[in-house]
Amino acid sequence: MISKDFFLKEDSHCVALGLACHKIFGDAWLTYEPRTVYEGLKNRGFGEITEQNANKINAFRVAKNTILPWMDHESFEKTVLGFLGLTPNFMLREPLDVGQCMVGINILNAIQQVPYSFNVKRYIAACAKNDEIDFLPEPLTFCMEYLCSPMYKCLDCGSVETDDLEDGKCDVCVARYEDGTVNGLPDPGRENFGSNIQRFMPYDYAPIATNFQRLASISIDLVQLGESYVDIQVGKLLSYNEFSKSFSHKLDIQLREVLR
Ligand SMILES: [Zn+2]
Numbered sequence: 307m308i309s310k311d312f313f314l315k316e317d318s319h320c321v322a323l324g325l326a327c328h329k330i331f332g333d334a335w336l337t338y339e340p341r342t343v344y345e346g347l348k349n350r351g352f353g354e355i356t357e358q359n360a361n362k363i364n365a366f367r368v369a370k371n372t373i374l375p376w377m378d379h380e381s382f383e384k385t386v387l388g389f390l391g392l393t394p395n396f397m398l399r400e401p402l403d404v405g406q407c408m409v410g411i412n413i414l415n416a417i418q419q420v421p422y423s424f425n426v427k428r429y430i431a432a433c434a435k436n437d438e439i440d441f442l443p444e445p446l447t448f449c450m451e452y453l454c455s456p457m458y459k460c461l462d463c464g465s466v467e468t469d470d471l472e473d474g475k476c477d478v479c480v481a482r483y484e485d486g487t488v489n490g491l492p493d494p495g496r497e498n499f500g501s502n503i504q505r506f507m508p509y510d511y512a513p514i515a516t517n518f519q520r521l522a523s524i525s526i527d528l529v530q531l532g533e534s535y536v537d538i539q540v541g542k543l544l545s546y547n548e549f550s551k552s553f554s555h556k557l558d559i560q561l562r563e564v565l566r
Contacts (some may be wrong), residue, residue, distance in 0.1 A: 307566050313347055313355045319553065320362035320389045321416055322560035324370065327363065329564065336371055340364060358391035360466070365389045369417045375410075376420040379429030386410030401432070404439045404446070405546030409553045411445045416557075428452050440539055441514040443547065452509055461502045477550035514539045520545055 308326045312318055327335045330350065330367040337345055344355050346426060355363075365388025368374060374381035386402055389410055394400065397559065402410065407430050412418075430509035432443055442450050456469040460476035467477060472490070477483065479490030480501030493499070517540045521529050526548050531537040 308352075308564055310351055312560075312564075313352045313359050316356070316358065316391075317556060318359055318362070319560050320391075321413060321557055322368045322564050323359055324366035325364050325416075325561065332446065333453045336367060340367075350528045357393065361388045361393055362391050364562070369414055373418070373420045376418075376426060377423045379425050382410070384424045389413050402437050402438050403546070404434055404442070405549040407433055407446055408443075408546055410493060410552035411538070412554060415445065420437075422448065431473055436489070437542075439542060440509065441511040443519065443543055445519055445538070450511075454506060454511055457508055458503045458505045461504060462500070462501065469505055471503075474503065476503050495559065514543070518543045518547075 308329065310321065312326060313323065327347075330352075331338070331343070331346060335346075338346070339362065340363070347353075347355055348541065365385045368381070368385050368388070372381075375385040380565045381400060383400060384396065386409070387394040387408055390406060403537060411430075426536070427449045430446060430449040434440075434446075434449070436454050440454070442453060457466060458469040458476070460479060461462045463476060463478050465476060465478045471477070473491060473492070475482075476499075480496045482490060484493055505554070517533060517536060520543060521540060525542055528545060529541075531541045
């Protein structure tokens with residue numbers, strides 16, 4: 307049963323709003339003009355939709371009708387802002403914080419199962435950097451390799467590079483890119499060079515991950531943290547996690563109402 311004020315409430319969740327539209331209009335609503343949807347709601351006694359909820363419904367439609375938010379970081383950013391009820395400014399870059407990324411990924415995963423492009427993963431890692439966050443918990447862990455990329459140091463020539471090596475051989479010592487081809491293979495005759503590499507991570511995020519995971523399941527009011535680097539990271543992540551959990555909780559409750 308969808309309450310008559312569901313489209314007017316500030317805390318209505320975008321997925322619940324979308325599913326409410328399915329229930330009211332049938333699947334065809336996804337092809338309607340937005341204005342037709344709003345008029346239809348009004349005519350059925352649901353009142354004049356708020357701008358916030360219109361933003362949520364528009365973002366839901368983008369994620370239901372296209373895979374743009376999975377492919378392109380700008381679409382991802384604007385769609386997530388829409389999910390949150392905000393009005394995106396398409397002229398500006400509006401970096402999300404890590405909490406917003408968590409909410410956005412959970413919502414996208416609930417709408418469609420699509421693999422995320424390199425472009426979106428890199429964007430999420432950049433948001434974390436911008437936010438001074440060094441570890442990404444679930445549901446963002448899949449972007450961790452772009453936030454803290456594995457590196458290698460070549461003990462023969464001294465070069466330090468991102469570890470994207472498929473054959474485990476130093477790019478410089480095998481002259482991988484020097485013959486002008488882009489096949490990624492060692493220069494002929496240099497196949498036996500470059501194996502003397504040491505792999506390493508730019509920093510150790512394990513203490514943040516361990517402490518976050520230990521504390522994430524207990525009530526945030528009971529958590530006491532100090533002012534160390536790890537505690538500050540964990541504290542920020544716990545508050546983002548609360549933000550994200552509040553959306554999931556809201557959705558559970560509202561879906562019970564909408565689908566009843
Ligand atoms: Zn080397």
